[in-house]
Amino acid sequence: MRLTLIAAQSLDGFITRHDTPGSNFASAEDRRFFREALRSFDCCVMGAVTYRTARDTIRASLMPDRLRVVITRSPEKYASDVISGKLEFACTPPAQLVADLRQRGCQYCAILGGSQIHSLFLEAGLIDELWLTIEPQLFGEGTPLLARRAAAKLTLLSSQNLAPNTLLLKYRVEK
Amino acid sequence: MRLTLIAAQSLDGFITRHDTPGSNFASAEDRRFFREALRSFDCCVMGAVTYRTARDTIRASLMPDRLRVVITRSPEKYASDVISGKLEFACTPPAQLVADLRQRGCQYCAILGGSQIHSLFLEAGLIDELWLTIEPQLFGEGTPLLARRAAAKLTLLSSQNLAPNTLLLKYRVEK
Numbered sequence: 001m002r003l004t005l006i007a008a009q010s011l012d013g014f015i016t017r018h019d020t021p022g023s024n025f026a027s028a029e030d031r032r033f034f035r036e037a038l039r040s041f042d043c044c045v046m047g048a049v050t051y052r053t054a055r056d057t058i059r060a061s062l063m064p065d066r067l068r069v070v071i072t073r074s075p076e077k078y079a080s081d082v083i084s085g086k087l088e089f090a091c092t093p094p095a096q097l098v099a100d101l102r103q104r105g106c107q108y109c110a111i112l113g114g115s116q117i118h119s120l121f122l123e124a125g126l127i128d129e130l131w132l133t134i135e136p137q138l139f140g141e142g143t144p145l146l147a148r149r150a151a152a153k154l155t156l157l158s159s160q161n162l163a164p165n166t167l168l169l170k171y172r173v174e175k
Numbered sequence: 176m177r178l179t180l181i182a183a184q185s186l187d188g189f190i191t192r193h194d195t196p197g198s199n200f201a202s203a204e205d206r207r208f209f210r211e212a213l214r215s216f217d218c219c220v221m222g223a224v225t226y227r228t229a230r231d232t233i234r235a236s237l238m239p240d241r242l243r244v245v246i247t248r249s250p251e252k253y254a255s256d257v258i259s260g261k262l263e264f265a266c267t268p269p270a271q272l273v274a275d276l277r278q279r280g281c282q283y284c285a286i287l288g289g290s291q292i293h294s295l296f297l298e299a300g301l302i303d304e305l306w307l308t309i310e311p312q313l314f315g316e317g318t319p320l321l322a323r324r325a326a327a328k329l330t331l332l333s334s335q336n337l338a339p340n341t342l343l344l345k346y347r348v349e350k
Contacts, residue, residue: 011307011329011346012320013188119315132186136346138305140294140325145187150315154186156340165331169342171186171311 001102003126005111005118006037007145008133014142015113022053029163030133037110037131041066043101044110047117048072055081062086067106069097071117094124115147122150127173130154136165176277178301180286180293181212182320183308189317190288197228204338205308212285212306216241218276219285222292223247230256237261242281244272246292269299290322297325302348305329311340 008026009015017025026034038044042065051058051070058068059081068087072078075089082088090097101109111121121127132145154171162168183201184190192200201209213219217240226233226245233243234256243262247253250264257263265272276284286296296302307320329346337343 009187011188011305011344012184013186018324122313130186134344136329136331138297138321138325138327138329140319140321140323144315146313146315148315149193150187150313152313154311154313154340156311156336156342159334159336159342161331161334165329167331167334167344169186169309 001098001107001109002128003098003109003111003121004041004129004131005121005127006034006131007113007118008034008135009145010137010139010142011134012138012140013145014139015115015145016143017137017139018141021049025137025139026133026135027163027166029166030135030168033133033162033168038066041108041110043067043069043106043108044112045069045071045097045117045121046112047114050113050117059087067101067104069101071097071120094121094126098126115143115145118145119147119150122146122152122173123148125175129157130171130173132169132171133162134167134169176273176282176284177303178273178284178286178296179216179304179306180296180302181209181306182288182293183209183310184320185312185314185317186309187313187315188320189314190290190320191318192312192314193316195317196224200312200314201308201310202338202341204341205310205343208308208337208343213241216283216285218242218244218281218283219287220244220246220272220292220296221287222289223253225288225292234262242276242279244276246272246295269296269301273301290318290320293320294322294325297321297327297348298323300350304332305346305348307344307346308337309342309344
């Protein structure tokens, strides 16, 4: 299974603008790219904070054959949100979760944040590619792309403009 | 006078790799670009930490008609390092320093870090352009591009490869 981390950040590496949760700072072009990109993944994984921030949007856009898994220490709290095969909650460690998804026939998994989830999967050596939208802003403060120290080397696969001032950079994570 | 902030960072926005001072993580191609780019500036400004980290290199590459100003709270500590017109030390606030440099005939000023100096000049509304090298690495920790919260909007002027995996992004800072 291939895992791709997809995120939008300010030029200086923040996935939120200061203390404001979510990625509302991202351009319309990035949101369109993100919606379309997700169609090429048969599953995606996010943390509970990301889920709670975007809960209504996520629940309104569930699709058959596209499993969304929310990682949380307390899956039982979300029992009433579960829609089996579409929206599930788990406290499974990354490698075990990937093995489970593979066994269920998933081939392409998008890792959708936040920074704790990014670090968790990167540290486990499970991220194959990073698709990062660079918005033309400097925040100086906010949630960083990664929650903890890392030492990952990347190979640039492509660089394209999503909008005149917005870049989409795709990298392979070296293993 | 035009002020250009020039820096190299990891993809996730750090200008040092973890606790290691300086930009030794930057590629040979970035170092070459940086040396050549500096030739088109008649002055540059850096903080005392940046100066102390690169003191030998800086003192070995001084040139006539290229003034380097180190901003420090204690210029008197560096009295023996002063080479008038080439290497000077000042505790002047940004706007006053820019006025002084303009009066001395300087037209193009490079702002060379670190993060405190970046924030100081950005907050004063003095940065015209940002030339940022994006190295293909994730650090998760280190010195951030900016020392403090900011809310700067940018216009992308150009994007080019310095090396297969290293991008140079040039932005205009909107005022």
